Amino acid sequence: MIRRALIVSLALAGCAPVHARQAPASLPPALPAADLPPLFAAEVEDARSFVDAMMERGVVVPVPRDPGGGYTHEQHKRNYKAIYLGGQLYRVTGQQAYADYVRDLLLAYAELYPTLGDHPARANQNPGRLFWQVLNDAVWLVHSVQGYGDIRDTLSEADRQLIDDQVFRRAAQFLSVDSQATFDRIHNHATWAAAGVGMTGYLLGDDDLVERALMGSDKSGTTGFLRQTELLFSPDGYYTEGPYYQRYALMPFMVFADVIAKHDPDRHIFQWRDGILLKALQTTIQLTYDGYFFPFNDALRDKSLNTDELYHGVAIAYAETEDSGLLDIARSQGRTILTDDGLKLARDLAAGKARPFPFRSLLLSDGPEGDQGAVAILRHGEGDGHMALVAKNTSQGMGHGHFDKLSWQLYDNGHEIVRDYGAARFLNIVAKEGGRYLPENESWAKQTIAHNALVINGESHFGGDQKLADLHAPQQLYYDAGADLQISTATIDSAYPEHGVTMTRSLALLDVAGLDAPVVIDLLNASGNGSLTYDLPLHYTGQIMETGFPVSRNLAERPVLGEANGYQHIWVDGTATPTADNAFMTWILGGRFYTYRFVPQDSLSVILGESGANDPHFNLRREPMIIQRKSGGTAASFVSVLESHGLYDGAAEETVGSRSQIASLRHETRDGYDFVIVETTSGTRTALALSYDRDPTKTHNAKIDGTDVRWTGFAARIALDGEND
Amino acid sequence: MIRRALIVSLALAGCAPVHARQAPASLPPALPAADLPPLFAAEVEDARSFVDAMMERGVVVPVPRDPGGGYTHEQHKRNYKAIYLGGQLYRVTGQQAYADYVRDLLLAYAELYPTLGDHPARANQNPGRLFWQVLNDAVWLVHSVQGYGDIRDTLSEADRQLIDDQVFRRAAQFLSVDSQATFDRIHNHATWAAAGVGMTGYLLGDDDLVERALMGSDKSGTTGFLRQTELLFSPDGYYTEGPYYQRYALMPFMVFADVIAKHDPDRHIFQWRDGILLKALQTTIQLTYDGYFFPFNDALRDKSLNTDELYHGVAIAYAETEDSGLLDIARSQGRTILTDDGLKLARDLAAGKARPFPFRSLLLSDGPEGDQGAVAILRHGEGDGHMALVAKNTSQGMGHGHFDKLSWQLYDNGHEIVRDYGAARFLNIVAKEGGRYLPENESWAKQTIAHNALVINGESHFGGDQKLADLHAPQQLYYDAGADLQISTATIDSAYPEHGVTMTRSLALLDVAGLDAPVVIDLLNASGNGSLTYDLPLHYTGQIMETGFPVSRNLAERPVLGEANGYQHIWVDGTATPTADNAFMTWILGGRFYTYRFVPQDSLSVILGESGANDPHFNLRREPMIIQRKSGGTAASFVSVLESHGLYDGAAEETVGSRSQIASLRHETRDGYDFVIVETTSGTRTALALSYDRDPTKTHNAKIDGTDVRWTGFAARIALDGEND
Ligand SMILES: [Zn+2]
């Protein structure tokens, strides 16, 4: 049985200050569940199935003991989920049993909470009370306070007082006072804490808590929720820790903002800072391919839009904006939340209002002022199999950041072709260091050589020093997404201060006459002081079909590449010294062929390797890579092209275009200009010309292959055979 | 425009002997395409799009030159597809242009064919005329004769004569006379040839060709199509080369049988030998998991039911039987064929007549008499994620067979958990040995160590001698698929004649009290002459979460395991000497955990390895394995259990049951009985008891853990704690 006035009754659920709250009137007449839109009805059933099972097991509130993944950890997670969903089920169905169960759980917490000190399994992070780290306690509060809000009116005065004081005031006190150091950070952990404390304040009518949540513990506004929205997101809505944490951080922002909007509409929180929160939600979605987040920094690769945080974010943002693209995302999620926002979304989805979400090429600046580098996303085509090049020119992004300046990824045909390793971690798996980050996260996943980024003298960027790294960011020099050329150019001169190295990298999707798909052009110039060794890895996915160059193979014994900075984790499969006519390699993945071709600059050798050496506990994935190594010299130019071609259909036993259609790749420089010239096997020649001149009106000219060419601005595509498109 | 009388007009298309054939009457009134059922209509559109594109390119019939994957090879494949589909499109749409294009193509072949000798790219196989091997020529004929049959009536007498004589009679002559050695084999290549020749005979009204096709070139019936149905399939419809070739071989059987049934209904070809052809079709489907064929022997792993051969087989069998489970398969295929059979199937599918295909546990005998071993399939659960254990106790299966006696595979949760490597081949990829079998197919894929099979003294079964292997087969001792115990037991004493080794292996799915899913029990007893080394590999898929035993790791340099028989391709990651309390290893795959646990018999060590050593051209996949090695002794008992447990949901960040719930595994023997006792962490004990006595009525008893137990027959599950189910 569903309350007929659900949409109204939910609107302020868990939000009204206690002094404004009325005793509940007689329940409105019930609405049959069959009248709910399918997405919402399914959600009600899911919640029932979870909460009913919890109710069968009774109230189980154990004394905290275990780290992440352990029993008490998981039980307290199940409990907050039951409190949250139980409250919502009570509001939706009117069934008193749900309210009673939430009450009983909270009464058990009221007994437990006052007895708690620091969690016994505290790690090196800040300890929580119920959980090993304070972050989990904040998450517990954000959920529990919502469920509590849904049933608080039904309680006896004594129970209400007990739960108010012994659970929620204590939890808010713990987060905002006892854990002040965390609370006043500009960091997603603090956002969760602020949201929990602020929502508790609204529910209990405690303006002091609300004020602390919004303005920081000293109420000055130098910290707290509002300041976090200013400092944690760039003007383009990019969260500096990267997409994986952006997804996570977004939830308390959206949930708390929703409560603020409903309580303090005059704050216009969703319009705050040019609508930064809604922009951040849109950006979070743009930072995905086939639903999966780009795995920058300490990211778990299996995180997708199908995650609780985004069910909330999408429903709240949709209720605010009625953006039909969000309905498309909700449809692919197949989930929503049991609030009036979720109900509205589910109704509009059922009414057929969804439109495809407009994934597109875009540049997302990083840093509060948008001047700390950027992420450039270049997309070609549409839908699940489209091509997406991601250039990561962002700042370090704090403790979860990787030393991967100017790195990149390529997605195509539904696969990650040029990879980012993500984090070395098995979340919540006890046998893997209790589910925490593994040692290999430091020794491999964060290191520069584990990325598609340039390594000098075998050392990671900033010497692997995060504090130093946080002080510097690349500069995005250029970005353009034209019809036949999409390009991003960025530079950084601070990653190797000892060697004075400047690296400038252009990554482009270039249409080449005669080829079906654009090719990736990768042009990286580096220079520094003294004689340096330059390693440029490409972490690809797939199995090698052929190498143009002969490889000296380590067939019966595999050595490791080095001793430190990630090199100790690389098995060496072989080495080679390519020449201009054979400097390419082809692999296959997902029924498509990929050829990586490069210009063999002076003193270039190639290393074929695989991750997984010096990994005593089998913590690493074993993945292939090719490293271009230039030994010696004060400067290097890496010019590469990655070509997607052909088709292998095992079911139909059909193979076409298994060999590259590019005949040659050349790099020419003249007067500070760079030219990359691609010639196909059918004889067409297409060039990428770079002036590096940011004046968009300035005209440049040069002679290529004896022909005068002319272009305007920073970069251009030039069809050398006079094709006129 | 569609001919209204399609179903009638197609029934004898391409089938009537020429002397019985009438000039076509005026075309029946056209039926709008919109009246066709969706599956068929989509097929018409697909065919149009292919044939229209071919017609745009014109008639291109090149002089044969290239091997598989090369241009002329692919062009002649495209041509037979155009002839086949063009003919069907003409019949379905009545559009003369299709008939004309098929005619023009065939006229071009009439010019080319008489000029041809052996194909210039002939390999070690029997050469064809149009293609590098005669098999492809037979496939060309099977398709082309069908398309020709659809348009032959429309031709001028002169064109008809020319094509009859210069293409089809010549092709039939080439296959049945010039290539008599192939034609008279009992082998799938001969089935294709027989089908092509026989269908040509029916079309041209040439009884001699028909007779040769059915009874062999000497018309004695010792070879030919009918004999092939007797010798190539077991009484259970299993094809001795394995599922991958069964799928392939089935097509000419079904297509030719369909033509025979329509021409010579009195032959009752589909009832022949107890309905062997329809049984073979059903068996082909049963030999899959989630639509993919078990990759026994030289199989390409990406072959699924979504393949041309099965579109034909399913449509023909459905038209014959109206088995609603076949409609379910057609639905998942999303394809059918453009014949009256395909039309009927599509209509019934659209009418909602499909029922789930009944995948089930079953024993499939091998050999013409059913006494050459068997495949046992043990399934638990239903649908995409069900568990399936496959015990491969078949005969060698000729040249494409692998030395894998008593090997097995396990599928669970949509993944192949315990793997079969399949073939080492990249079909039609020129850079990989021209698309042929790779050298590593012999040196790795066929070898015993590459399978989940017992290796003695580092040598493959039968010394890797196929001729010897073809003389012997395992004996299937027992099979039963009960509710709480499914089991297969087989034995072979001929795989190591020099060492006089007998191996007997039982593979079971055993319900264990307290566990959610049945566990796999693997009990392998072996004995021989003198002191032997016994290696039992398990080729698993996934990443190691933990090993109970400490591993001596090769962290910075990886040696290979051996020098020959596949051992040269194994990198050694580490070795260990497990004890009873730590002899287990857990890995993760697809969000589920798998623990492999074994009894550490005397002199047992363990090797953790990975394929990929000594692979100069990167031809091998790199996949992990664990090898139990018993060094010395005239007998060995390998007792292992594989347990599927828990859940890892990265999206929801939820992990449960990541650790094994089995506390101990024991093996006890008494009076020739074997007992495997599994004790769970919650203390329940469940035993598998084996008497090896094939008398199903005989009662056995013994004492286990001090308790008297009693069971009847070959094998039984015994709940040692008196549970009464
Ligand atoms: Zn990274």
Ligand SMILES: [Zn+2]
């Ligand atoms: Zn095999």
